[in-house]
Amino acid sequence: MTHSRIRSPEGAPSGYITSLSVADDGRPRRLAVLGATGSIGVSALRVAAEHPDRYVVVALAGATNVALLAEQAAAFRPRALAVLDAARAKALRALLPAGYAPDILTGPEGYAAMAGAADVDVVVSAIVGAAGLGPTLAAVAAGKVVALANKESLVLAGDLIRETAAATGAVILPVDSEHNALFQALGGPGLPDLPLVEKLVLTASGGPFRRKPREELDRATPAMALDHPTWSMGPKISVDSATLMNKGLEVIEACRLYGLPVAMVDVVVHPQSIVHSLAQLHDGSLLAHLGPADMRVAIAYCLGYPARLPLSVSRVDLVTLGSLTFEAPREADFPCLGLARRALEAGPSHTVVLNAANEAAVALFLAGRLPFMGIPLAIAAALDAHAGQPVPDAATIMDLDARVRRETAAWAEVRA
Ligand code: NDP
């Protein structure tokens, strides 16, 4: 597989998704799946397993779940595996079938090496949180096709990723269902004809608390927050979905993917999660993508592009569904959406602060050390305390990320 990237027309806003051609030379695509043991990783491997003639899994990375990684490794026999540390590497080795001895890499350097390895065509970037930035940047620096689930990378380092991709020819295909939907609705990965696009409309399920009165949100428990009505996802993004921070991160993701100002990206709540997003054009048309609430559709689109391979997901039965409904998000009760817009407008270091405070606050909430409505308070406190700073490289970004996490933990301690 080869790919080449054609620059956006002179003067066009600099989104990453410029015209793109991915030539299919008939060879199976060699995949590296990072975050293989998570919700997206498992779905990606199900897609790969459905088309063994088209995909070869050459590398798999997990972090702590060595039992699942060992099972996946036994099924796909990749030449390289990666886990969080040496102790887990040892535990993993002991679980592998006799006669199969892959390289086992460890830690951030191991993940980055895997993402940039010469024998990889497509990197599925599906590590959760800021830990996904290093491997995503390594894949972009190596000029890979990147099926990007780790939206936090774009929130932390949008400029850096765009500049690096422009230099290396890396191609970023969004796995996130809303952005993938826009990508499909706008006719593939060519730069949307921006003068025709009035705005992008991201749909949100509304999460488990869509209809909960404000007073009940104060008493929301982790179990309630994790009980998502339409999507099955990992714990961090499930909580983000309950606070609407997930949609806030996705507004930032959309602005950075398409090079658009925040005023051109709207959010509408659509509880059925069938319309995955829409683009409104200057003649009033709305171009939408509809499909089942199953991430394999978006993943398969990225892995197969430009081919659309058959997929054994459930089909949407419109008559059974009956109606599709839309409503405005309750922004006053779910302040995270507004906080994300505020950070985006304030500057690139503010989105690093937003993301770090959110990750720290979500972890505290899941550990029972912060109430649900403490999450937006923690993020607002972190943004209030931040004056802005240059964030020219990954090391500066990760230093700021670590500092804000410490400060958020200290803030929560004082508050408790
Ligand atoms: P999960 O929590 O299900 O999985 C996270 C994965 O990341 C696991 O493989 C985990 O390994 C690994 N991991 C965790 N910490 C580290 C670390 N420090 N270093 C390396 N690997 C690590 O998350 P999801 O699959 O739900 O989400 C993954 C990403 O995709 C997120 O960025 C999310 O926002 C995005 N996304 C997810 C969607 C979904 O439907 N789930 C939809 C759209 C976007 P282990 O379990 O072995 O410890």
Ligand code: MG
């Ligand atoms: Mg999404």
